[in-house]
Structure formats: C-alpha cells, structure tokens
Amino acid sequence: MNLNIDAEKQNTFDAIVVGTGISGGWAAKELTEKGLKTLVLERGRMVKHPDYPTATKDPWQLPYAGKPTQEDLKQQAKQARTGYTISQSTKHWFVNDLENPYTEVNRFDWMRGYHVGGRSIMWGRQSYRLSDLDFEANAKDGIAVDWPLRYKEIEPWYDYVESFIGVSGQVENIPQLPDGKFLPPMELNCVERDLKKSVKDKFGRLVTIGRVAHATAPLPHSPQRGTCQYRNLCSRGCPYGGYFSSNSSTLPAAEKTGLMTLRPNSVVHELIYDEKQGKATGVKVLDAETGEQVEYFAKVIFLCASTFGSAFIMLNSISNRFPNGFGNDSGELGHNIMDHHLSVGARAEVEGYEDQYYFGRRANGFYIPRYRNYDGEKRDYIRGFGYQGSASRQGWADQIKELSLGAALKEAVTTPGKWTVGMGGFGEILPNHANHVVINKEVKDKHGLPTLTFDAILRENELKMRKDMANDAVEMLTAAGFKNVTPYDREIGIGLGIHEMGTARMGKDPKTSVLNKFNQVHACKNVFVTDGSFMASSACHNPSLGYMAFTARAVDHAVNELKKQNI
Incomplete structure (x- = not known):
C-alpha cells in the first residue's frame, strides 16, 4: 500500500500538458512561468533544438536526389498526399501510415508528426487574427453555435503571443484582418508590387505581404533564436530559430523555469475521472518504447494533442459519468470537423521584368x-x-538541353528564366454535425490502441465557393496583364489544409458545445482543450496564432481558478 502511495506521489504534478506542438508548447510555458510544476507528455520521440538532421544538408548530400523511394511512399502513402511532404529531407517529420493507420469513409487527409515539437516544426507559419467578422458569423448566419466571445476579449492575448513569437507583417488597417504587433515586413517583389497596384485600382482589394512567424529582427527575450536566414528550407527545421517553433521558443522558456518535466514516447490514451470528486485526476499513458502502462496525476489537465489527438483521448475515455466520451454531454464531441479547402486558384506567365x-x-x-x-x-x-x-x-534548368558550348553555355545557365505568378485560395468550411470522426476498435495502431475513422466531405457551400476561388484568381491575374492565365481546381479531401478544427467546440450552452469560453470542458472544469478542437467556426485563414492566444488565455484562467480553489 505504501509503495502505491509513494508511486502516486512521484507521479503527481500540479499540471499535465498532453502534446508539445503549437498549443502544447504554449501551455507548458505559461503554466511553468506561473509557478506550476508541470508534466509535459509527448507521444513521439525527443527532438531538441537545433538538432534537425537535414537542416544544413546540400542537395547532393541527400540520397536518391532527395526523392522518396517506393518504400517511403508505401509507408507514408497518406502523408504523401500533400505532394510535398515526403522527401529525403523531410520524411522523418511525418508518421508511418502503416504503423499509425486510420480509416476514411470519404477521402480524408490527416497529416501528422509524432515528435517533440509536433507540427510546430512543420507548419507554414502564416499567422493571422480572427476578427469580429469571424466571431459573429455563426450567429448572423444562424448556423452551428455562436462563439461565446468576441474579438475584444482575445485581442490582448493576440498581442501577448505575437510579441513573444515574433510575427513579420505589414499594418494595413482593414477590419476583416486585424493588425498585430509586427516585426518588419518581408518585401513584395517587383511583379507582386505591380499586382498589388492593379488589384487595388481595378477591384479595390488588398494584396499584402504574408504575416508570418519569422523573426525579421532580433527578439531580446529569446536570445537562443536568431533571425530568418532566408534559406526557405523551413520544412527541415530551422537550426537558427528563425521561425517560431515549440522547440526553439516555448519549450526552452518552460525548461528555464525548472518546473517542467518533459516525457517523450508517452502515448496518452485516456483521462482518469473520479466520480466522487467530479474531476479528472490524471491520465493513462502507454510508454511507446517499453509498452509499460503508467498513470500520472495532476490538479489541472491541458489537452493539446492536436484536434484529432485530443478527440481520440476524449472519445476513448469512457466512464459511468461519460458513457459516450469524456465531456460529451452535448453529443458534439468528434463532430463539426472543419479545415480550409484549397488546391484551387490560377497561375500565369509574366512578360517583361527581365532586368529585375x-x-x-x-x-x-x-x-x-x-x-x-x-x-x-x-x-x-x-x-x-x-x-x-x-x-x-524560373531557374536556369531549362537550359541544360542547350547544345551551346563555352561562353554561350555559360551565358545560358547564368540567365534566369521567365517570371511566373500564382495564387491559391483558402476557403472556409462550415461547421456541420455530419462531418465527424469516431473510434474504430477493429483497426489497431502499432501500440495495439484503437484508431479513428473519418467521415467528412466538402458540401454545397464549399463547392459553390470554389467556383469564385478559381474565377476571381483568373480575373485578377488577367487584369494585371499577365499571359496564359490558367485556372485549376484539383479534387481534394478535407484535411489537406492541415488546419483541422472543431471536434470539441466551445459555446455558451453545454447542451450544444463541449467547452466554455475559457476552453474548459463544461462538465469537468479542471480539463482544458486548447488545440484546434475548440474552434466554433474556421474563418478562412491559418488558425495557429489563435490556438496560441486562446491557450495563453486559458492558462491564465486556470491558474486564477486554482488559486480560488474553484477547480
């Protein structure tokens, strides 16, 4: 008996964070900096900054000219659906689909990275704020559930996280895309500047430089991070810390406090619920290396395992109180899957500008x-x-077939090719109860745990929108005077935007939502979910900045509630 009590004490913390990606890193930083002894659990292997194995390799140092082998494509067939993820320089960041299977009623593209840092190593780094246009949309349109807050409530938290991570961008003063705390913007090139003028003059629309989580100036509070080196090899991991990742930024901040215990290879598969207390007391963990089952305990738990990772844990946590999944009184857990639909737009050739x-x-x-x-x-x-x-x-590669020799060949291969331009749309997917994910007990992963089955499709609203997404792109490129304008609209599944959201949405009413405005589970106040699961609508731009802001805000609320002994 004493041994069990000692073991429980050893495995007891003030807080547990599940996941080390965008939101998990922020939860770890905020909890530890507020004085909580925090256990951070990551299902994948350890990755420490700046140890990214291919980050500084030259093309000739990669086997097979960097291309994936047939065995790579067999093991990562679904991960390869993006068309760019599986190469010799990046394949190690993506899961083996054979070891980590999932099933799909309709095509669903689930891109995953199981390692410390998660997809914060692999993300596209575009960083935009939701506006009141987004927060008010569900209520105005009479669909799904109203967001339980508005922009003014989250604005100071956007300020807070932007100031820490470093977001490069241009102030534009347009209400549907609120400005932020920006580092110096990157520059539009000559063709893009002319496109910007044409689009403004002829359509009244804005073309701006992307708002991106890259340090274009030093960040005094994060001396371990350098500035962006403009190598554009970000998908390999940045040893300079030029872009924000958990590994280069939030996890080092948490580690600095001395209050973080980070455990990789720890697969959380269930929450422990105490019916007498009406609280979650901990998590059940499978050690990915030894197969050992371990339990850890804490006063407060943050699920940041990614939208479907957190949905799995909650759906897999069955008790007398929660027979249909943890916190699932509303029946909405696992439902309302959203993403952004893409792979539609236009491209064109550009005449002139040869001297630039x-x-x-x-x-x-x-x-x-x-x-x-x-x-x-x-x-x-x-x-x-x-x-x-x-x-x-374009590069000089089209010259390699030239039959010229000597000075003529040298001239050919040192002359850049023609200019081209392209734009791809990111469209909003509406929350719909029918777009959902469920536990599949028949198909097991390499650990013997159940897996997920997805059933989600693009619906009428998205399909109508895609027509404008292609046609408007053609219209803008044509109006700018570009040539051979070609639209495209490729067939895709949901998930390819890699912005999955909505499986444990927040809302005002526990009867129709899983979480409250502070990311707390309505039915269990000491569990918070701050990855994409909480989103009540998707807007039409990259959501990760929002996950960070909501996570920081949720931790602040959690710690205050702990001090008041309310949770």
Whole structure:
C-alpha cells in the first residue's frame, strides 16, 4: 500500500500538458512561468533544438536526389498526399501510415508528426487574427453555435503571443484582418508590387505581404533564436530559430523555469475521472518504447494533442459519468470537423521584368484577405476565402538541353528564366454535425490502441465557393496583364489544409458545445482543450496564432481558478 502511495506521489504534478506542438508548447510555458510544476507528455520521440538532421544538408548530400523511394511512399502513402511532404529531407517529420493507420469513409487527409515539437516544426507559419467578422458569423448566419466571445476579449492575448513569437507583417488597417504587433515586413517583389497596384485600382482589394512567424529582427527575450536566414528550407527545421517553433521558443522558456518535466514516447490514451470528486485526476499513458502502462496525476489537465489527438483521448475515455466520451454531454464531441479547402486558384506567365530579380529565398508570399460576402455584398454561398501566392523567376534548368558550348553555355545557365505568378485560395468550411470522426476498435495502431475513422466531405457551400476561388484568381491575374492565365481546381479531401478544427467546440450552452469560453470542458472544469478542437467556426485563414492566444488565455484562467480553489 505504501509503495502505491509513494508511486502516486512521484507521479503527481500540479499540471499535465498532453502534446508539445503549437498549443502544447504554449501551455507548458505559461503554466511553468506561473509557478506550476508541470508534466509535459509527448507521444513521439525527443527532438531538441537545433538538432534537425537535414537542416544544413546540400542537395547532393541527400540520397536518391532527395526523392522518396517506393518504400517511403508505401509507408507514408497518406502523408504523401500533400505532394510535398515526403522527401529525403523531410520524411522523418511525418508518421508511418502503416504503423499509425486510420480509416476514411470519404477521402480524408490527416497529416501528422509524432515528435517533440509536433507540427510546430512543420507548419507554414502564416499567422493571422480572427476578427469580429469571424466571431459573429455563426450567429448572423444562424448556423452551428455562436462563439461565446468576441474579438475584444482575445485581442490582448493576440498581442501577448505575437510579441513573444515574433510575427513579420505589414499594418494595413482593414477590419476583416486585424493588425498585430509586427516585426518588419518581408518585401513584395517587383511583379507582386505591380499586382498589388492593379488589384487595388481595378477591384479595390488588398494584396499584402504574408504575416508570418519569422523573426525579421532580433527578439531580446529569446536570445537562443536568431533571425530568418532566408534559406526557405523551413520544412527541415530551422537550426537558427528563425521561425517560431515549440522547440526553439516555448519549450526552452518552460525548461528555464525548472518546473517542467518533459516525457517523450508517452502515448496518452485516456483521462482518469473520479466520480466522487467530479474531476479528472490524471491520465493513462502507454510508454511507446517499453509498452509499460503508467498513470500520472495532476490538479489541472491541458489537452493539446492536436484536434484529432485530443478527440481520440476524449472519445476513448469512457466512464459511468461519460458513457459516450469524456465531456460529451452535448453529443458534439468528434463532430463539426472543419479545415480550409484549397488546391484551387490560377497561375500565369509574366512578360517583361527581365532586368529585375530578388535576393534570398523568401519563406513567405503575398496574401489577399477575404473580400466576398463582406461589406454588404452577397453571393450564392456564405462566408469567404483568401489567397496566398507569389511571383518568382524560373531557374536556369531549362537550359541544360542547350547544345551551346563555352561562353554561350555559360551565358545560358547564368540567365534566369521567365517570371511566373500564382495564387491559391483558402476557403472556409462550415461547421456541420455530419462531418465527424469516431473510434474504430477493429483497426489497431502499432501500440495495439484503437484508431479513428473519418467521415467528412466538402458540401454545397464549399463547392459553390470554389467556383469564385478559381474565377476571381483568373480575373485578377488577367487584369494585371499577365499571359496564359490558367485556372485549376484539383479534387481534394478535407484535411489537406492541415488546419483541422472543431471536434470539441466551445459555446455558451453545454447542451450544444463541449467547452466554455475559457476552453474548459463544461462538465469537468479542471480539463482544458486548447488545440484546434475548440474552434466554433474556421474563418478562412491559418488558425495557429489563435490556438496560441486562446491557450495563453486559458492558462491564465486556470491558474486564477486554482488559486480560488474553484477547480
């Protein structure tokens, strides 16, 4: 008996954080800096900054010219659906689909990285704020549930996280895309600047440089981070700390407090619920290396395991109190899957500008904020979309077939090719109860744990929107005078935007939502969920900045409630 009590004491902390990605890193930083002894659990392997194995390799140092082998594509067939994830320089960041299977009623693209830092190593770093246009949309349109807060409540937390992570951007003063605490913006190139002028003059729309979590100036509070080196090899991991990741930023901050215990290879698969106390007391963990089952205990638990990681843990946590999944009194747990639909837009060739070029490899592009169904305009669908794109000069590779020799060959291979430009849309997907995920007990992963089955599709509103996403891109590129403008609209599944959201949405009413406005489970106040699960609607731009802001705000609330002994 004493041994059990001693073991429980040894495994007891003030707080537990599940996951080390965008939101998990922030939860770890905030909890420890507020004085809580915090256990951080990561299901994957340890990765420490700046140890990213391919970050500084030259192309000739990668096997198979960097291309994936047939065995790579077999093991990572679903991860390869993006068209860019699986290469010799990046494949180690993505899961083995054979070891970590999932099933899909309709095509669903679930991109995952199981390691310390999670997808904060792999993310696209575009960082935008939700606005009241987004927070008010569900209520105005009469769909799903109203957000339980508005922009003014989250604005100071956006300020707080931006100041820490470093977001490069341009102040534009437009209400549908609130400005932030920006580092110096990266620059549009000559073609993009002319596109910006044309789009403004002819359509009244904005083209701005992307708002991106790259340090374009030193960050005194994070001396371990350097500034962006403009290598554009971000997908390999940045040894300079030029872009924000948990590894380079929030986890070192948490470690500095001396209050963080980080355990990799720890697969959390269930919450422990005490029916007498009406609280979650801890988590059940499978050691990925030894197969040992371990239990850890804490006063407060933050689920930051990614939208579907957290949904799995909650759905898999069955008790007398929660027979349909942890906190699932509303029946909404696992439902309302959202993402952003993409792979639609246009590209064009650009004549002229042969005497102009650019310096470095900018890890960013231009951004066109939402303009449809805004300011009184109404289409045959609701909500809207934005565009991300860029212009660049082609390389000299098309010259390798040249038969010229000597000076003529040298001239050919040192002359850049023609300019091209493209823009791709990011469209909002509406919350819909029918888009959902469930536990699949028939298919097990490599640990013998059940897996997930997805059933989610693009619906009428998204399909109507895609027509405008292609046509508007053609219209803007044509109006700018570019040539051979070609639209595209590729068939995709939900998930390819890698912005999954909504499986434990927040709301005012426990009967229709899983979480309250502070990311607390309505039915269990000492459990917080701060990854994409909480989103009540998706807006049409990259959501990770919001996860950070809501996480910082949730920790602040949790610690205050702990002090008041309310949880």
